[in-house]
Amino acid sequence: MKVLPRSFYDQDTVDVAQALIGKILVRKINGNIMSGVIVETEAYRYKDDPASHAYGGMTRRNQAMFGPVGRAYVYFTYGMHYCVNAVAKSQDYDAGAVLIRSIVPRQGIDFMLIRRNVCDMSNLTNGPAKLTQALMITKKEYCEDLTKKSSLYITDGFEMKKSEILIGPRIGIKKAIDKMWNFQATKNVFEEN
Numbered sequence: 001m002k003v004l005p006r007s008f009y010d011q012d013t014v015d016v017a018q019a020l021i022g023k024i025l026v027r028k029i030n031g032n033i034m035s036g037v038i039v040e041t042e043a044y045r046y047k048d049d050p051a052s053h054a055y056g057g058m059t060r061r062n063q064a065m066f067g068p069v070g071r072a073y074v075y076f077t078y079g080m081h082y083c084v085n086a087v088a089k090s091q092d093y094d095a096g097a098v099l100i101r102s103i104v105p106r107q108g109i110d111f112m113l114i115r116r117n118v119c120d121m122s123n124l125t126n127g128p129a130k131l132t133q134a135l136m137i138t139k140k141e142y143c144e145d146l147t148k149k150s151s152l153y154i155t156d157g158f159e160m161k162k163s164e165i166l167i168g169p170r171i172g173i174k175k176a177i178d179k180m181w182n183f184q185a186t187k188n189v190f191e192e193n
Contacts, residue, residue, distance in 0.1 A: 001155035006147045009069035009088040013096035016088035017043035018183045021165050022158035025103055027135040028151050034108030034135050036125055037157055040101035042170045043181040044085070046093045050175035054095035065095040070147040073097045074132075074139055081129035084137050086146055086154065101128045101171070102184075160185065 001024055009016055018041075026035045044052040044065075053062040053075065064073040064087055073085040089096030103125045105112055112124055112134035125131040132138070137152065144152045166184045169177055 001157065003147060003149055004070075004154050004156060006068075006070040009086060009147075010090070011088070012090045013045045013088050013093065013098060014043040014181055016086070017041040017098040017181060018165060018167075020086065020098055020100070020154070021183050021185050022160040024106065024155045024157040025100060025131075025135075026149075026153050026155060027108075027137065028149075029136060032108060032111060034105075034111055036103030036105045036107075036131070036135075037185075038100055038102075038154075039104050039185040041183050042099040042101055043179075043183075044097050044099060045089070046095040049179065051170065051173040051177075051179075052095070052097075054097075058095070062095070064143050065089075065097045067143070070145065072137075072141050072144040072146055072152055074137060074142045076139065077129075082132040082138055083128040084132055084141070084152075099128060100131065101182075102126050103131050105134075 020038050020041050023038050024035050025038055046054045049055055054065045058066050064071055069087050071087045073087050074082055076082055085097035085099050087097050105125055116124055116134045125134050141152050144150055146153050164186050167180050168182045170182045
């Protein structure tokens with residue numbers, strides 16, 4: 001699989017969020033590879049998005065969102081969970097990132113099950129904190145270059161038809177709830193693969 005180039009992320013954050021559906025998130029630890037098909041994402045932009053971490057300006061926490069595209073923005077939330085984003089923005093915005101909300105595991109499933117301490121595959125990586133726990137993604141991966149085969153990167157994957165992607169409001173936010181910036185693969189689209 002070919003690693004997505006930096007130019008992939010150098011476009012509107014919302015477009016990148018939709019385009020990431022079907023791509024493969026890869027995690028490499030001590031020579032072991034874990035991966036999964038990205039099946040849910042959310043876009044977070046800048047001044048037009050009060051729900052975005054970048055909305056109030058640059059801070060130590062969100063500075064990756066203002067940096068080069070194609071990097072990982074990892075943040076800690078609720079005092080216990082990590083979430084991973086891909087920095088993506090067009091020239092029209094100073095900041096932006098795509099939250100990876102859910103993946104369908106492909107490689108390293110046994111490792112993920114141990115990390116999550118679950119037996120149910122349907123509950124393994126179906127949430128942003130679950131997938132980071134399963135893949136051991138922490139603040140150490142903050143600003144990791146997703147465009148190179150490093151410890152964390154994204155490759156091409158499956159071509160998705162527009163009819164295979166559901167578009168809706170983002171989850172778990174209280175501001176900018178009118179923005180339809182959540183993208184999900186339709187159920188069972190990867191069952192035959």
